[in-house]
Amino acid sequence: MGLKLTSSLRDIKKMRQMKDKIRKEDKIELDLSKSNNNLKNDSNDELDKKNDEDNNTVDFQNYKYIRVNTLQITPEELKKRLENKKIVLEDTFLDYAFKVISSPFSVGATPEYLYGYYFMQSISSMVPVIALNPQKGERILDMCAAPGGKTTHIAQLMNNEGMVFAVEVNKNRVRSLTSNINRMGLKNVVTMNTDSVNLKPEELGLFDKILLDAPCTGNAYKDSSRIKNRSDILFCSNRQKELIHTAIDLLKSGGELVYSTCSPEIEEDEEVISHIVNLRNDVELVKLDKNDYKGLNIEDAIIKGTLKILPPNEPFYIAKLKKL
Numbered sequence: 001m002g003l004k005l006t007s008s009l010r011d012i013k014k015m016r017q018m019k020d021k022i023r024k025e026d027k028i029e030l031d032l033s034k035s036n037n038n039l040k041n042d043s044n045d046e047l048d049k050k051n052d053e054d055n056n057t058v059d060f061q062n063y064k065y066i067r068v069n070t071l072q073i074t075p076e077e078l079k080k081r082l083e084n085k086k087i088v089l090e091d092t093f094l095d096y097a098f099k100v101i102s103s104p105f106s107v108g109a110t111p112e113y114l115y116g117y118y119f120m121q122s123i124s125s126m127v128p129v130i131a132l133n134p135q136k137g138e139r140i141l142d143m144c145a146a147p148g149g150k151t152t153h154i155a156q157l158m159n160n161e162g163m164v165f166a167v168e169v170n171k172n173r174v175r176s177l178t179s180n181i182n183r184m185g186l187k188n189v190v191t192m193n194t195d196s197v198n199l200k201p202e203e204l205g206l207f208d209k210i211l212l213d214a215p216c217t218g219n220a221y222k223d224s225s226r227i228k229n230r231s232d233i234l235f236c237s238n239r240q241k242e243l244i245h246t247a248i249d250l251l252k253s254g255g256e257l258v259y260s261t262c263s264p265e266i267e268e269d270e271e272v273i274s275h276i277v278n279l280r281n282d283v284e285l286v287k288l289d290k291n292d293y294k295g296l297n298i299e300d301a302i303i304k305g306t307l308k309i310l311p312p313n314e315p316f317y318i319a320k321l322k323k324l
């Protein structure tokens, strides 16, 4: 049975009601007929252009959170310092992340920011790294790393022990990645400017954990002045499927992958996961629990155990897989 996939956030509720019809045993039956759309014509230059444009589409509402760099300062000390500057902060489900309620000036314009004591990002964008659960001493690959919100979060949780390989295809964006790694004082990150699709286990070795925070149409979604069309969605969906195949090849047996996008489109989310789980017999879904992320508007996605974060939080999709 195939299911015609539609592509708006509004449809997700309707789609969820149909989930029992599209799941059969542990396999997920979605319409994969689109999965072989020709990618070969889509160059990285095109992708670079899309991502450079994405740099201009920051919606500040979504970034009103700070993640404390616990390698440099305690959350309590940073909170005290910022409150002395009349920045009002609120606790979140993470003891090292705060919501910025109000600030007399841009939250990035403090000496504490320049010292690398915190990173500004959405609370949603912290969830993929929490789901990945990095540990000291592990070998972790971040396949789509710039500007480094998640790379620096991973390295922080590893307490500067072990190794993070942060790969980014866009040369301009590698600069912001490197600058954030340096600002945060991280010593266990290696950056690589290359296309992650071409990474090979025989050259890089295998990894304990991989984050694939895939390029997606999400930024267009957040910026209502931009038009995102079906070909953008399919372009991203196809690239995401290529990347996730490479990711599984690079995982150790027993290793874990977190796949995330900031797009609500089913083709970029559930369809990518159903594609990989159905096509490969060396991978299984690890179920995530929405109750681990208190205070967020978060639900099970169509594939139960994969999560969808919804507005007013920044929309995100998160799924976890294990290599058998």
Ligand SMILES: C[S@@+](CC[C@H](N)C(=O)[O-])C[C@H]1O[C@@H](n2cnc3c(N)ncnc32)[C@H](O)[C@@H]1O
Residues within 6 Å of the ligand: 047, 048, 051, 125, 143, 144, 145, 146, 147, 148, 149, 150, 151, 167, 168, 169, 170, 173, 194, 195, 196, 197, 213, 214, 215, 216
């Ligand atoms: C969603 S953004 C990543 C955000 C980043 N993980 C963070 O938390 O700051 C996707 C990034 O992947 C990069 N990218 C796209 N395709 C790639 C590829 N094939 N290999 C490596 N990087 C890629 C883009 O240039 C972009 O910087």
